Amino acid sequence: xxxxxxxxxxxxxxxxxxxxxxxxxxxxxxxxxxxxxxxxxxxxxxxxxxxxxxxxxxxxxxxxxxxxxxxxxxxxxxxxxxxxxxxxxxxxxxxxxxxxxxxxxxxxxxxxxxxxxxxxxxxxxxxxxxxxxxxxxxxxxxxxxxxxxxxxxxxxxxxxxxxxxxxxxxxxxxxxxxxxxxxxxxxxxxxxxxxxxxxxxxxxxxxxxxxxxxxxxxxxxxxxxxxxxxxxxxxxxxxxxxxxxxxxxxxxxxxxxxxxxxxxxxxxxxxxxxxxxxxxxxxxxxxxxxxxxxxxxxxxxxxxxxxxxxxxxxxxxxxxxxxxxxxxxxxxxxxxxxxxxxxxxxxxxxxxxxxxxxxxxxxxxxxxxxxxxxxxxxxxxxxxxxx
Numbered sequence: 001x002x003x004x005x006x007x008x009x010x011x012x013x014x015x016x017x018x019x020x021x022x023x024x025x026x027x028x029x030x031x032x033x034x035x036x037x038x039x040x041x042x043x044x045x046x047x048x049x050x051x052x053x054x055x056x057x058x059x060x061x062x063x064x065x066x067x068x069x070x071x072x073x074x075x076x077x078x079x080x081x082x083x084x085x086x087x088x089x090x091x092x093x094x095x096x097x098x099x100x101x102x103x104x105x106x107x108x109x110x111x112x113x114x115x116x117x118x119x120x121x122x123x124x125x126x127x128x129x130x131x132x133x134x135x136x137x138x139x140x141x142x143x144x145x146x147x148x149x150x151x152x153x154x155x156x157x158x159x160x161x162x163x164x165x166x167x168x169x170x171x172x173x174x175x176x177x178x179x180x181x182x183x184x185x186x187x188x189x190x191x192x193x194x195x196x197x198x199x200x201x202x203x204x205x206x207x208x209x210x211x212x213x214x215x216x217x218x219x220x221x222x223x224x225x226x227x228x229x230x231x232x233x234x235x236x237x238x239x240x241x242x243x244x245x246x247x248x249x250x251x252x253x254x255x256x257x258x259x260x261x262x263x264x265x266x267x268x269x270x271x272x273x274x275x276x277x278x279x280x281x282x283x284x285x286x287x288x289x290x291x292x293x294x295x296x297x298x299x300x301x302x303x304x305x306x307x308x309x310x311x312x313x314x315x316x317x318x319x320x321x322x323x324x325x326x327x328x329x330x331x332x333x334x335x336x337x338x339x340x341x342x343x344x345x346x347x348x349x350x351x352x353x354x355x356x357x358x359x360x361x362x363x364x365x366x367x368x369x370x371x372x373x374x375x376x377x378x379x380x381x382x383x384x385x386x387x
Contacts, residue, residue, distance in 0.1 A: 012382040014202055014324040016040070016092035017357050019079040022051035027088050028059040035092035036064070042093040042100040042196065044140075044327075045071035046078075046359035048086050049174040053181050054188055056088060061186040068102050070194050071183040072142040075172025075332040076360035082348020083335060083360075091327065091357055093198070099131045102196040104184040108149040109191060117160040124164065124197055134199035138206050138378045140327070141168030143193035145180040145362030148229055150370035151291040153193060158368040164197060165206035166368075167376040169329030169361035170289075175256065175336075177278065180362065202324075203381035205317060208366040210374040211309035214265055214272050217246055217300040221292060229288040230281070234298075239286045243277075247300060254280050260337040263373050264298040272299065276333055276363075276372030289363045289372045306337060307346040310375075314354040317379045324382035328358035330375045335360050 018034030020027045035043070043064050047056050053073055060069050077084040093100065101123050105111060128134075139161050143150050150170055158166050171180040184194045219242065223233040234242040244251035247262040256279075265272040275298060276289040317323055328351075338344045356377070364376040 012324055014097065014380040014382040015327070015357070016094065017080065017325070018090045019077070019084070019087045022048050022056070022086055022088050028056065028063045031088060031090045032063045035090050039095040040064070040067050040092040041095040041098040042102070042198070043067055043069045044091045045069065046074050046089040047071055048077060048088065049073050049075070049172065049176065050086050051088060053183075057183045057186055057188050068100060069183070069185055070102055070142060070196055072171035072359070073173055073179070073181045074359040075174055075362060076335055078328060078330060078351055078356055078358045078360070080352065082351040083338070083344055089357060089359065097202055098198060098200045099127060099134055100196055100198045101127050102184050102194055104187060104189070105153070105193040105195060106189055107191060108144070108147050108153060108193060113156040116157060120157055120160040120195065120197075124161065127197060127199060131199050134201055136202060136204045137164050137197070137199040138204055139164045139166040140196045140198060140378070141166060141193060141365050142182050143168065143170050143365070144182055144190050145170030145172050146177065147191050148227070149191075150363055150365060154365045154370050155368050157195060166365060167206045167208070167329065167378060168365035169359060169376070170363040172332060172360060172362045175332070200380070205379045205381075206366075206377070207317065207379065208364070208371070208374050208376045209310070209313045210274065211304040211306045212263055212265060212272070212274060212301040212373060213304055214299045214301050219243070219246055219264070219298050221294055221296045221298065224292055224294045226291065226293045229290065229292050231286045231288065231292055238284050240280045240284045243286060256333070256336050257340045260333040261303065261340060263301050263303070263333070265301045266296055266298055272301070273369060273371050274301070274373040276331070290370050303337060306334065306341070307343045307350060310347060311350050314350065314356075321381050321383045323355065323379035325380045326354060326356040326377055327380070328356045328375050328377035329361050329364050330358065331364060331373050332360045332362060333373045334375065
């Protein structure tokens with residue numbers, strides 16, 4: 001059975017967390033000393049875009065030989081002090097309480113959905129049969145954030161997971177948007193993803209949060225290139241110019257801060273989901289982080305206070321027992337908004353206090369959806385559940 005809680009209000013740690021500057025002389029050796037204090041079932045590495053990713057992964061293969069190592073590049077790291085940059089963040093999953101299996105999904109543009117679904121189903125059945133005492137679990141996905149395939153990938157694999165809830169993040173490249181990579185056991189790839197199935201005897205809870213409130217301002221996508229996630233016109237007007245008019249901005253001054261503070265959402269069923277804008281291209285078109293299509297109705301949203309909202313939502317995860325650790329995938333637009341609104345320090349403090357570790361992403365996955373401007377993650381509880 002899982003270990004009980006320690007001091008009142010201080011749960012026993014479930015994960016082994018570490019971080020090191022990517023400029024350190026032996027970063028992975030240093031990281032191993034921090035997190036490999038016992039046998040590990042899995043190691044996850046979130047690697048700054050400033051680091052030499054290929055060299056980092058080669059060193060990880062040597063240092064963590066015999067243990068699955070999943071890694072990706074980031075748009076910033078979430079470490080021991082909250083928002084960080086220039087780090088390699090490592091998370092170890094102790095073998096005493098976790099089992100996992102990871103699948104490298106290559107060539108996303110040509111991947112056969114049925115073959116992939118079969119692989120996932122067989123892997124999950126085998127893992128459950130071999131570990132009957134592990135009743136909780138989740139699926140963690142890291143995917144090339146420039147692949148443009150996150151939407152179809154999550155829609156294909158989530159149903160195959162049955163009762164394993166899926167969350168994840170799209171690998172980043174700072175704010176450069178040029179080269180995003182994932183890796184499994186030394187194999188570095190783009191146009192790829194790594195899906196990790198995790199079972200544990202700890203309680204877990206997968207979640208997704210955002211702090212955006214829809215307004216009455218709406219617009220219709222009248223011309224688009226869905227394959228490239230490009231909107232060419234809105235309301236039959238050039239896209240960037242019309243978006244700027246609706247949000248009250250100069251079309252020549254649109255930037256990441258504008259997109260972070262004036263996000264757009266689309267309604268699916270009874271819920272709004274963000275369709276975040278990445279940039280304006282040279283043709284005055286809007287390039288999005290996630291799926292877009294002609295006829296889609298976009299609603300401008302306004303951000304709530306992100307720090308207050310984050311504190312409230314993370315407190316909610318602690319009802320019935322505080323999480324020992326939280327693995328989080330946090331959209332780069334949230335980090336940009338925090339900088340713009342001078343909330344970076346406060347949000348970092350909240351992330352630190354709630355033991356959130358992870359990375360800033362180019363998009364997030366939750367269930368069958370690829371979303372933006374959210375934090376997705378899993379809370380892991382090392383105490384006994386309350387009756």
